[in-house]
Amino acid sequence: MEARDRNEDAYFSDGTPIPDKPPTGGGGKGPSQAQILIQMAEEQYRLIRGSDGRTYAVPKLGPSIAVPLASKSGNGMRAKLAASLRRCTGKVASASALADCITVLEGEASELDPEPVFLRMGRHENSIVVDMGTETGQCILITPEGWSIEATSPVIFRRSELTHPLVEPVRGGSLDPLRKLINLTEDDYRLAIGWVVAAYFTDIPHPILFVQGEQGTGKSSLVRALLALVDPQPAADRETPADKREWAIFARASWAFSFDNVTEIPEWLSNSLCKGVTGDAVLQRVLHSDEDITVFSFQRVIAMTTIAIKHELAGDLVDRMLLVEPEVVDERMTEAEVRAARAAALPDALGAVLDLVSGVLRELPHVRVDDAPRMADFARVLAALDRVTGWNTLATYREKVTTMGMALIEGNTLAQALYRLATQTSPGGLDPRPWEGTASELLTTLRQICAHHDMPADELPKDPRVIGRQVREIAPSLRKVGVDIRPGPRSNTRRTLRIQRIARDPSQQS
Structure with a gap:
């Protein structure tokens, strides 16, 4: 009885004392240790099935923080129940009793209707x-x-092991102290703040903040400052993951994160980044099991720093990027000085960001963006932010999209010839009516354009059947620079393409 004497709370809510010497069960000897653990769990927690498909327990008294049932970490239900039993009875829970308890709790939780977590x-x-x-x-x-x-x-x-406390925001705060630590042009700085504001909205895709600059431009420090306003964590800067499983585990652990000093993006990671922006679900086999699978589902806020990528980026990844380029730092501070200045600036800056998020929430229902870019929801947030601040971030973002689109078609003879076809009037260019014809007719026209502009026509596809496929692949990049390519009218014997220039109305910029 010593353990119960040391803890006056060693009773269930109905007045039944928690046994200090749990029997093994059977033969009328009382509840087993697993049964005691289950009763303790039901006393202290409410079971839920999360909308992510996982099972949790939420304390009945205390913060609304879900405790994962299956986790074996110190924050999991297994560890918390073991600690509770030790405090109440002085006994150590056996591994088999904990396993039986968790199995029962997971079974009960899996039958519940899902709740958002x-x-x-x-x-x-x-x-x-x-x-x-x-x-x-x-x-x-x-x-x-x-x-x-x-x-x-x-x-x-x-929460995960990476969840770190936010600073306490200052009401009526200002971004000015933080602005002094961010070495971006004013246009890029305002776009970066727009990215931070958009990160508070969970129901939209967020562009990857692509911070590109030479060595010594403070790229990592810039990203740390921005992430501290969204999702501070001790491991904000990460190396790119080695495989899809590692990607899924890391992505699930925090709402926002950064890959630091990236030089190469393999094809699988490029695809995963695209899906991570719009919403991804990765299926993996459970370790030590041939049939069970686990699902990692997430949609994340991602940043990336680089001096330069060694290869061309995929067009669908570029569509989901927001490029900012830090300027060279003339007067360098020590790392300790940077950390101290950032810590001093963050409370005011967070208060100011919260004011902006509130303003965007107020303006969003009244915002409409015509001719929206690929990241249309982000464009709406920028349009609402412009109404709150008087900035011009949406127009700047449109220019960024066009610039990156032009970069994609540089060095691609087919893309450049199509761009000239749509934007110039001779030879064979639009006047300004749309061009329409078969793949064979298009190939003949593009060869004429190459000859007129001294471009290497031998780099064009030789087979009309190939050009149709290649045109479809580069059409999204051309659309960003104002060239629209779509299938034309079809018949049993004739398949055509329709190419036209997209009119840009200045009134659609916000």
Whole structure:
């Protein structure tokens, strides 16, 4: 009875004492250790099945932080129940009792209707909820009218070992102290702030912040400062993952993260990054099992730093990128000085960002973006931000999209010839009516354009059947620079392509 004497709370809510010497069960000897653990879990937690397909337990008293049932880490249900039993009875739970308990709890939770479980950022009605990462479970509630710090969250969050506390924001804060630490041009700086603001919205795709600059431009420090306003963590800078399993595990652990000093992006990672922006689900076989699978599902906010990528980027990845280019730092600070200045600037900056997020929430219902780029939801956030601040971030973003589109067609003779066909009037160019014809007719026209502009016509496809496929592959890149290519009218004997220049109306820029 010593353990019970040391802990007056060693009783279930119905007054039944928690046994200090758990029997093995059977023969009328009382509940087994697994049964005691199950009863303790039911007393202290509410079981849920998350919308991500995983099972959790949420404390009945305390923060609305979901505890994963299957995890074997110190934050998992297994470890918490073992610790509770040790505190209440002085006994150590056996591995088999814990395994039996977790199996029962997972079975019960799997029968429940799914509930949303968020990581760092969540949505509740017309508001945004931010997990501050504190032990007490404080959250920031952002509405169109403003923001406040609340003691409890209206939504359920989960955390990982990478979840780190946010600084406490200053009401009426300013971005000015942080601006001094960010060596971007004013246009790029405002786009970067737009990326931070958009990161608070969980229901939209977010472009990959692509920070490209020479050595000594403070790329990593820039990304750390921006991530500290969204999802601070001790491991914000990461190397690119080695495979899809590693990618899925790392991506699931935090809402926002960065890959540092990237020089190559393999094809599988390029595809994974694209899906990670719009929403990805990775299926993996459970270790030590031939039939069971686990699903990693996520949609993330991603940044990436590089001096230069050694190869051409895939067009669909470029579509999902937001390029900013830091300037050379003339007066360098020590790392300790940078950390101190960043820590001093963050509370004011976070308060200012929360004000901007609130303003964007207020303006979004009234925003319409015509001729939207690929990342249309992000463009709407920028349009709303421009209404709040008087900035011109949407027009700047459109220019970035066009610039990166032009970079994609450089060195591609077919793309350049198609661009000249759509934007010039001779020879064979548009006047300004759309061009329409078969693949064979297109190949003849493009050879004329190459001859007129001294371009290597021998780099064009030789077979009309090939040109149709290649045109479809580069059509998204050409659309970014104002050239639209679509299938024309079809008949049983004739398949055509239709090429025209996209009119850019200045009134559509915001």
